[in-house]
Amino acid sequence: MSTSVTSLSPAELQKAARDHLWLHFTRMSSYTGEDIPIIVRGDGCYLEDINGKRYLDALAGLFAVNIGYGFGDEIGEAAAAQLRELPFYTNWSYAHPRAIELAAEVASLAPGDVNRVFFVSGGSEAVESAWKLARQYYSARGDNLRAQVAERMAAGERIEQRIPTQRRWKAVARRIAYHGTTMGALSINGIASLRIPFEPLVPDVIHVNNTNRYHRPPEETEAEFTAFLLEDLEEAILQAGAETVAMVIFEPVQNAGGSYTPPEGYWKGVREICDRYDILLCADEVITGFGRLGAWFGSERYDIRPDIITSAKGLSSAHAAIGAVIARDAVMEPFLEGHEMYAHGITFGGHPVMAAIALKNIEIMRRERIVEHVAEKQDYFHQQLSQLLDLPIVGDLRGTGFFYALELVKNKETRETFSDEECETLLRGFLSPRLFEAGLICRADDRGDPVVQISPPLVADTAEIDEIVSILGEVLAEAGERMNR
Numbered sequence: 357m358s359t360s361v362t363s364l365s366p367a368e369l370q371k372a373a374r375d376h377l378w379l380h381f382t383r384m385s386s387y388t389g390e391d392i393p394i395i396v397r398g399d400g401c402y403l404e405d406i407n408g409k410r411y412l413d414a415l416a417g418l419f420a421v422n423i424g425y426g427f428g429d430e431i432g433e434a435a436a437a438q439l440r441e442l443p444f445y446t447n448w449s450y451a452h453p454r455a456i457e458l459a460a461e462v463a464s465l466a467p468g469d470v471n472r473v474f475f476v477s478g479g480s481e482a483v484e485s486a487w488k489l490a491r492q493y494y495s496a497r498g499d500n501l502r503a504q505v506a507e508r509m510a511a512g513e514r515i516e517q518r519i520p521t522q523r524r525w526k527a528v529a530r531r532i533a534y535h536g537t538t539m540g541a542l543s544i545n546g547i548a549s550l551r552i553p554f555e556p557l558v559p560d561v562i563h564v565n566n567t568n569r570y571h572r573p574p575e576e577t578e579a580e581f582t583a584f585l586l587e588d589l590e591e592a593i594l595q596a597g598a599e600t601v602a603m604v605i606f607e608p609v610q611n612a613g614g615s616y617t618p619p620e621g622y623w624k625g626v627r628e629i630c631d632r633y634d635i636l637l638c639a640d641e642v643i644t645g646f647g648r649l650g651a652w653f654g655s656e657r658y659d660i661r662p663d664i665i666t667s668a669k670g671l672s673s674a675h676a677a678i679g680a681v682i683a684r685d686a687v688m689e690p691f692l693e694g695h696e697m698y699a700h701g702i703t704f705g706g707h708p709v710m711a712a713i714a715l716k717n718i719e720i721m722r723r724e725r726i727v728e729h730v731a732e733k734q735d736y737f738h739q740q741l742s743q744l745l746d747l748p749i750v751g752d753l754r755g756t757g758f759f760y761a762l763e764l765v766k767n768k769e770t771r772e773t774f775s776d777e778e779c780e781t782l783l784r785g786f787l788s789p790r791l792f793e794a795g796l797i798c799r800a801d802d803r804g805d806p807v808v809q810i811s812p813p814l815v816a817d818t819a820e821i822d823e824i825v826s827i828l829g830e831v832l833a834e835a836g837e838r839m840n841r
């Protein structure tokens with residue numbers, strides 16, 4: 357049995373977990389008669405539980421541990437050095453070297469003039485902060501204009517120009533998309549079951565179609581699909597009142613629902629619509645940022661040209677609780693004048709130890725050529741996974757980079773999906789526990805149609821990819837037989 361860095365025995369840990377630890381997004385009742393899984397260590401793409409059993413982590417923590425579990429010593433040294441030098445100081449009115457260096461590093465990796473970095477503690481906070489930034493951007497821009505006009509009028513100039521009120525607050529997001537859990541980010545979510553318990557939510561979010569093509573009419577061409585999506589987006593903006601919409605927020609490839617990639621021409625069209633109505637475009641790259649799609653940012657991969665990027669997980673490969681809102685120079689411009697300031701802050705935003713860890717993570721990613729590795733291996737990954745399409749239960753394979761999903765169907769010919777009850781039996785009753793038992797961590801999810809999500813550490817190589825496909829093949833074949841009985 358492995359030893360763990362704790363004074364509690366495995367039985368004591370289990371008891372303390374049951375008595376005190378409230379797990380996130382977890383039906384605690386499911387552990388009444390079963391042990392809570394306790395993970396004690398990791399190496400490379402593998403994890404080990406308290407009983408010494410090993411698992412291939414095909415979910416990279418939560419789409420997050422991009423460099424895998426093998427660089428803890430090196431990152432630990434960077435964290436320890438920072439703790440000795442300066443354990444904490446804030447970014448409220450002050451800077452410190454690690455936050456500055458990390459901001460410069462992130463700006464150098466982000467596309468185009470997306471250069472201004474505001475640090476937060478995670479993905480939800482990044483999304484929350486992006487929406488607040490977009491809301492305040494328009495009023496700050498209006499205030500600046502008003503101040504300039506007042507100054508010129510005070511100097512004797514006669515100005516007839518009417519200054520628009522410029523208050524915008526609405527956000528547009530996609531159906532089934534997940535963007536986090538704080539009230540603002542939650543309101544942006546397009547997953548009804550997560551929203552309903554907390555209603556009324558933050559006004560106003562408009563949800564539009566996502567890029568899931570699998571359930572579209574089979575005769576529809578890709579160009580027609582793109583046109584349909586763009587018309588839907590523009591129509592939604594017009595109905596909401598374009599002059600009230602502050603931000604469109606989409607992921608480069610949508611995770612919830614299962615790795616929905618964009619059809620050809622989609623991002624170009626989204627950018628054009630945002631430009632037409634003067635709306636800020638935010639790419640939520642909490643998952644896709646820092647290498648998952650074979651580029652540092654998905655925005656680069658799809659030439660999205662966003663005004664704002666939200667990121668978190670991969671920024672530190674989840675070795676630290678740090679996220680970032682990265683904005684174009686133009687978005688910061690109104691805040692560089694007079695009394696304006698972005699009226700937002702978080703004590704731990706830009707925490708020096710978190711920043712030191714993120715810097716070391718990026719150094720490791722560069723040195724080990726991890727982003728290049730994803731770009732080189734993604735075709736192999738896709739090819740291997742596509743073998744699973746031979747199974748009767750696997751209807752679709754979606755995704756790119758190291759970010760895939762298999763959609764499970766009841767009937768492959770008609771693409772009929774499983775009922776809620778069948779999903780419960782299939783996903784929670786069989787697939788999740790069976791995959792775990794088989795030593796593979798990936799996610800069986802039914803926030804949209806039922807999918808298995810595969811998103812391993814970016815250091816996964818041929819051996820790990822083959823192992824993922826082999827275990828999935830066996831377990832999904834068994835799942836298909838069970839559902840057919």
Ligand SMILES: Cc1ncc(COP(=O)(O)O)c(C=O)c1O
Nearest residue numbers: 478479480534535536640642643
């Ligand atoms: C696209 C996206 N945005 C935001 C979030 C929220 O991030 P966090 O869980 O760090 O708050 C997530 C989390 O998975 C995400 O996938």
